[in-house]
Amino acid sequence: MTEKKVRVRFAPSPTGALHIGGVRTALYNYLFAKKHGGDFILRIEDTDQGRFVPGAEQYIIESLKWVGIEPNEGIGFGDGEYAPYRQSDRKPMYKKYVDQLINDGFAYYAFDTAEELDAMRDRLKASNVDSKYDPITRSAMKNSLTLPEDETKRRLENGDPFVVRIKLPRKDEVKFHDEIRGWVTFNTSTMDDKVLYKSDGMPTYHMANVVDDYSMKITHVIRGEEWLPSAPLHVLLYKYLGWEDAMPKFAHLPLLLKPDGNGKLSKRDGDKLGFPVFPLDWVDPNTGEKSSGYKQAGYLPEAVINLLAFLGWNPGTAQELFNKQELIAAFSLERVSKHGAKFDQNKAKWFNHQYIKMEDNSLLAVELNKQLAAQNITADSTYVEQVCGLIKEKISFTKELFDYSNYFFVEPSVYDETVIKKRWNEKSPLVIAELITLLNNISDFNHANIEAAYHEALTKNEVESKDFLQMFRVCLSGLAGGPPMFEMAALFGKQSTINRLESALQRIK
RNA sequence: GGCUCGUUCGUCUAUCGGUUAGGACAAUUGGUUUUCAUCCAAUAAAGAGGGGUUCGACUCCCCUACGAGCUACCA
16 A cells, blocks of 8 residues: 655634744644655635634735745645635535535534524523534424425525534544544534534535545644544544545644643734734734734744744754754654643743854844844944854844944943943053054954953053953943953954044043 | 543653653853853752552553633634
8 A cells, every 4th residue: 555645734714813823733734744745735714704804814824934834835835736725715616515415414404593593502501401503402493304395495495594514423432543642532422513514605614624635635634732622523524425535634733822821822812921922023904903923023933943843842852953854854743742832931032042143144134234224324244244243142032133232333422330430440541542552553453462452551551451351341332241352342443443442531531 | 511632840841660750941059251141060840639550650540630622604
């Protein structure tokens, strides 16, 4: 028997910004597909036109692009042979299978109004019975199982609104193997006759999902744990549709939880938790509410992927820093954990810090240049790169680039008071004056020569380095802390370094 | 309420019956550093509770507790 080509899909609804839990689901699908030389598909599940949010689809596409997990088929990434990839564009094909289910006796028409359904549920609740549309309650409702055949026919011909519900057996065990959880068992006695086809002519998630996965030859359904309770319904659907042999394997991922452990992370959390829940900045078109994204918060996409991968999965080794290729090589569903993971800001920050340290200076310079432009500062590109190289180990987010480097571009006008109080004395002006003279004589203005000049100026004035070095830094940058002193001065260059010392000499009293 | 899934340091996790229960982040302390960051070293920190099974359970089974998800003509 030859193994089928692995095909997995990420199938979000365009109901708002994609949140990081969704990104992680997409990532695991992507890693699994790449690991097995398979396909990764993006399908848009927009069967609920009432919840459609303009811009959401584009946002999903841009998010996947930003983190670098690009589908090889699907909306925004080019059609494959299974197009279209948007469920609203696939509408005609669902009806056929719904009819098939009805003809085969696995589904039926239901004409109950919302009020009638509510009444039924209230009544059952009042008598402490589970309120569901099931083999018992359906006998008291208006559907093609209870209505005379001609009445059903009349209503349908009349154009009366109807839905189609699955007809579940009263007591039947549904068992399936989850790639992460092992065998999971449900009984149809606890399930209800879910709507498969809505009165607006659209299928529900369940129906569309099964039909699409089947017709797109999906081999593995990797999705969030919130789908576990409806998995038996899907299994039944495969069976009733005669597709049991083609049924994909299921893997239900643990959920991403809020840091306070109070429920799963959701779109609605926005910025309330103190960290972004979205990959990119997002403005809700309906409410105008703005939420920040990882990109704009200064995260590197490689770091986001790495930290997301580790929320619910681990390689079983001590290695924690993985690039995308390494993740692909190491990933397996067997090593996905079963329980939810709380998002940890500290760890996320640490991951990003690691990636910033590893990042090419030229790439960081692109970001710093943007920040400089926003301040109307222009600078030599090589200089900007070198600045990045000097400060990158100090920052955790790219948005901090300018904050930590502004004195490289603007000579200081204020100086750290506490250092001045502690270190400035009558000898200080003498040392600085001497230093200016000595620095002026340096032909190759590198850090070693600067350091030599510095020590010479100290010796001449009988000052110890520990009493003056930080003062030197303050004269040059205004700040008490920063990158290695002499390398910093070398980067400023001879002219700027001397200018800074002269300014300091005049300003500091 | 019902159904299902889950439960190891504060957090993410390793352990697939026999370990001094390991690592990482965070914390604390010390060192390095002119400083901050980095870096190095160390400290503290966990098997929810109760029953079994077993020579031996974090690991297998049961119960309880707790947590989470689902319980819509939403996905």
